[in-house]
Amino acid sequence: MLVGEKEKKSFYNIKVKDLTGNEISLESFKGKVLLIVNTASECGYTDQYKELEEIYQLYKHKDFEILAFPSNDFGAQEPLSGPQIEYFCHSKYKTSFKIFNKIKVKGLGAHPLFQYLSEKRLNGNINMYPKWNFHKYLVNKNGEVVDYFFTVTKPNSLKLMQAIEKLL
Numbered sequence: 001m002l003v004g005e006k007e008k009k010s011f012y013n014i015k016v017k018d019l020t021g022n023e024i025s026l027e028s029f030k031g032k033v034l035l036i037v038n039t040a041s042e043c044g045y046t047d048q049y050k051e052l053e054e055i056y057q058l059y060k061h062k063d064f065e066i067l068a069f070p071s072n073d074f075g076a077q078e079p080l081s082g083p084q085i086e087y088f089c090h091s092k093y094k095t096s097f098k099i100f101n102k103i104k105v106k107g108l109g110a111h112p113l114f115q116y117l118s119e120k121r122l123n124g125n126i127n128m129y130p131k132w133n134f135h136k137y138l139v140n141k142n143g144e145v146v147d148y149f150f151t152v153t154k155p156n157s158l159k160l161m162q163a164i165e166k167l168l
Helices: 048-062 082-093 112-118 158-167
Strands: 015-017 023-025 033-039 064-070 136-139 145-149
Touching (some): 033 112, 048 082, 136 158, 145 158
Parallel strands (some): 033 064
Antiparallel strands (some): 015 023, 136 145
């Protein structure tokens, strides 16, 4: 390592909690392409859950996973908690991809996952915190953050789908 060079942290050392509070290591997703999204149930973009499920169904057999992280950071648009979030997503959007416990994705107290995804000094490539709900990060099979997509980029957009296919 060069003098003064910051050492990147490992994506796979981060732990998150599922909707029931069980701790899960991101190590369990090693070797998969990941689309990581901060979500909310009362956002104007909440219908993106449907499109996320569509692309999950399209790519899930090709070492692809979607990891959704509900957050109340933008406009207090995620008032639900664990089981309520699960019920909402499964009943309204028939989601089958992984949805995790509600977390903070920006500012003081941001979860270590979103610090890693958002800070170039940690991930070596991307320097962009979410600006709103349904901000998307693309992580390659080696756990490297390779791209991000703003809220307005639909999950089934040609731009995002081509980026995923390139990594599969």
